[in-house]
Amino acid sequence: MGLQPDVYTQLQQTATLVIHNAWTVNFNFPLAAFKPHLQGVVNLINFATRSPQAPHIFFLSSISSVMGHRNSESGLLPETILTTTTPAPNGYANSKYIAEHLIDYAEKQQEEQQNDHQQARAAPSFSFARVGQVAGAVRSPGLWNRAEWFPSLVQSSRHIQALPDTLAEVLVELALLGAADNYGCPSATSSSRSVQVYHAVNLHSQSWDLIRPVVADALLAQGKDNTGKTIETIPLCEWVQRVRRDIEIASASSLADAKNKSLGEKDLQALLKQNPAAKLLDFFQGLEMEHTQSVVFEWVHTAKMREVTRGGGCTA
Numbered sequence: 001m002g003l004q005p006d007v008y009t010q011l012q013q014t015a016t017l018v019i020h021n022a023w024t025v026n027f028n029f030p031l032a033a034f035k036p037h038l039q040g041v042v043n044l045i046n047f048a049t050r051s052p053q054a055p056h057i058f059f060l061s062s063i064s065s066v067m068g069h070r071n072s073e074s075g076l077l078p079e080t081i082l083t084t085t086t087p088a089p090n091g092y093a094n095s096k097y098i099a100e101h102l103i104d105y106a107e108k109q110q111e112e113q114q115n116d117h118q119q120a121r122a123a124p125s126f127s128f129a130r131v132g133q134v135a136g137a138v139r140s141p142g143l144w145n146r147a148e149w150f151p152s153l154v155q156s157s158r159h160i161q162a163l164p165d166t167l168a169e170v171l172v173e174l175a176l177l178g179a180a181d182n183y184g185c186p187s188a189t190s191s192s193r194s195v196q197v198y199h200a201v202n203l204h205s206q207s208w209d210l211i212r213p214v215v216a217d218a219l220l221a222q223g224k225d226n227t228g229k230t231i232e233t234i235p236l237c238e239w240v241q242r243v244r245r246d247i248e249i250a251s252a253s254s255l256a257d258a259k260n261k262s263l264g265e266k267d268l269q270a271l272l273k274q275n276p277a278a279k280l281l282d283f284f285q286g287l288e289m290e291h292t293q294s295v296v297f298e299w300v301h302t303a304k305m306r307e308v309t310r311g312g313g314c315t316a
Helices: 005-014 032-048 090-118 149-160 176-182 208-222 236-258 265-274 276-288 302-309
Strands: 017-020 054-064 125-131 162-166 194-202 232-234
Touching: 005 032, 017 032, 032 054, 032 090, 054 090, 090 125, 149 162, 149 208, 149 236, 149 276, 162 208, 162 236, 194 302, 232 236, 236 265, 236 276, 265 276
Parallel strands: 017 054, 054 125, 125 194, 162 232
Antiparallel strands: none
């Protein structure tokens, strides 16, 4: 886990609740790039199973992990471990799917050991929440990670002076879920030994059509000389083309000025700072092809947990 031995031992002897939210958010990375993160999940499981405190491990997964699953009977994605042969949309989503199953396997192994050896010592428990878009702190100062897809979209839209007209279904889950800490005591409503699954999604989502004008006004308000200017609304495919064309033109211009055959890392990062969505073109192109039915996430266990935490019935 990258800790000094004495720190590791102290945590293992004292920690009762561990929240795991350290994961690279990059939709372009292949599954293999997330191997260190998956190893981290295994390390955390080993940490918990060897602790005398039998801590609760709470993992923040992603709604993308189960986007390939379809329930033809109810249309709902249940708050359970799901097994599907349909691959998730990208390496990031697949890595979260695998992490969920690693946690489920660990829980089942613990249960088997308890039954086989009739152990009296308490065993660690596990739960996770499939989250949509977590937008940063609510109760304290904080900053939304600018490397993520939505801040990148906003910055690039400011740069090219245009917003896409649609974002398919992906923005349905865009919510100020900075209150994800409401799920910080996941075992409070159940004595079951199975992994508890929660869906931290926005039940009162707004369409991009309603959000887009707010974003446009905010972008114009940031500029010093924007009097009379507007932010265009253009088709998503055209927006992607403009983002790509801008970075290509800027790269060519930088090469001409420097009289080099290749763009240096410093120059490239400067261009991407202005137009960060250029790093996520594959992701945004994928949105152009999204015409699938909206996914509905079950919210029964999650609603119970929210009531407990709002009522102050949980401390950590």
